[in-house]
Amino acid sequence: MSANQPVLRVDSVTKRFGGVQAVGGVSLELQPQEIIGIIGPNGAGKTSFFNLVSGMFIPDEGSVHLNGQDITRMGSADRARVGIGRTFQVVRPFGGMTVVENVMVPLLVNDAKVSKAHDKARELLADLGIEHLTTTPTEALTLAQRKRVEVARALATDPKLLLLDEVLAGLNSNEVTRVLPFVKRVRDRGVAILMIEHIVSAVMEVSDRMMVLDRGQTIAEGDPETVIKDPQVVQAYLGEG
Numbered sequence: 001m002s003a004n005q006p007v008l009r010v011d012s013v014t015k016r017f018g019g020v021q022a023v024g025g026v027s028l029e030l031q032p033q034e035i036i037g038i039i040g041p042n043g044a045g046k047t048s049f050f051n052l053v054s055g056m057f058i059p060d061e062g063s064v065h066l067n068g069q070d071i072t073r074m075g076s077a078d079r080a081r082v083g084i085g086r087t088f089q090v091v092r093p094f095g096g097m098t099v100v101e102n103v104m105v106p107l108l109v110n111d112a113k114v115s116k117a118h119d120k121a122r123e124l125l126a127d128l129g130i131e132h133l134t135t136t137p138t139e140a141l142t143l144a145q146r147k148r149v150e151v152a153r154a155l156a157t158d159p160k161l162l163l164l165d166e167v168l169a170g171l172n173s174n175e176v177t178r179v180l181p182f183v184k185r186v187r188d189r190g191v192a193i194l195m196i197e198h199i200v201s202a203v204m205e206v207s208d209r210m211m212v213l214d215r216g217q218t219i220a221e222g223d224p225e226t227v228i229k230d231p232q233v234v235q236a237y238l239g240e241g
């Protein structure tokens with residue numbers, strides 16, 4: 001991998017559902033250890049774009065490369081194997097298990113031995129500053145804790161790229177203030193992050209760059225301060241209300 005090669009390169013991807021163009025020619029480059037926040041009004045195509053990156057959808061047109069490898073036609077299980085981790089909007093930890101067991105699951109699926117998986121999961125929780133939750137049953141976690149455990153689980157297999165789908169949704173402002181440094185900590189471990197968020201002020205705080213989608217198209221991209229003042233962005237959000 002060359003020094004300047006982006007972790008993720010998406011070239012003009014398009015996805016249609018019947019007559020609806022959910023994503024229409026969107027491109028993006030994500031550099032190592034960069035956080036890009038994706039915002040946009042309801043139905044803008046954010047989730048569809050994520051699905052094109054994670055492999056849930058195969059684009060009708062365009063291409064997706066991870067560290068220079070063409071993964072455009074690869075399904076989601078293979079993309080997970082080559083280094084894409086993701087969280088889901090609705091957090092569903094495995095029930096009847098402790099936090100550390102939850103984080104062990106993806107490692108065991110990947111063939112690790114139980115004792116090795118246990119060590120690695122504990123190490124990861126400590127690294128992320130949530131070791132105090134190690135033996136907590138998942139049912140006893142607060143939403144904010146569950147979100148962090150979900151991120152830990154997505155990181156267990158050492159992805160190069162992490163997709164965070166509304167990781168701040170449903171959290172109160174105190175909890176948001178606690179989860180944001182956590183996201184930065186993940187980035188500082190060497191992971192590139194794409195995150196979809198509805199809370200614009202929060203995503204601005206952690207994003208190195210932001211991309212704004214509206215009706216399947218990129219209407220603005222760049223540093224957060226500039227992007228949110230862009231007249232087209234203001235218009236798109238006003239139109240929503």
Ligand SMILES: Nc1ncnc2c1ncn2[C@@H]1O[C@H](COP(=O)(O)OP(=O)(O)OP(=O)(O)O)[C@@H](O)[C@H]1O
Binds near residue numbers: 017021042047049
């Ligand atoms: N599986 C699907 N089948 C048909 N239409 C779909 C499908 N997925 C998305 N769409 C359509 O594509 C468009 C973009 O939807 P998408 O969910 O990607 O937007 P979004 O920005 O994530 O919205 P929200 O913020 O409400 O989650 C919408 O018009 C939606 O109805």
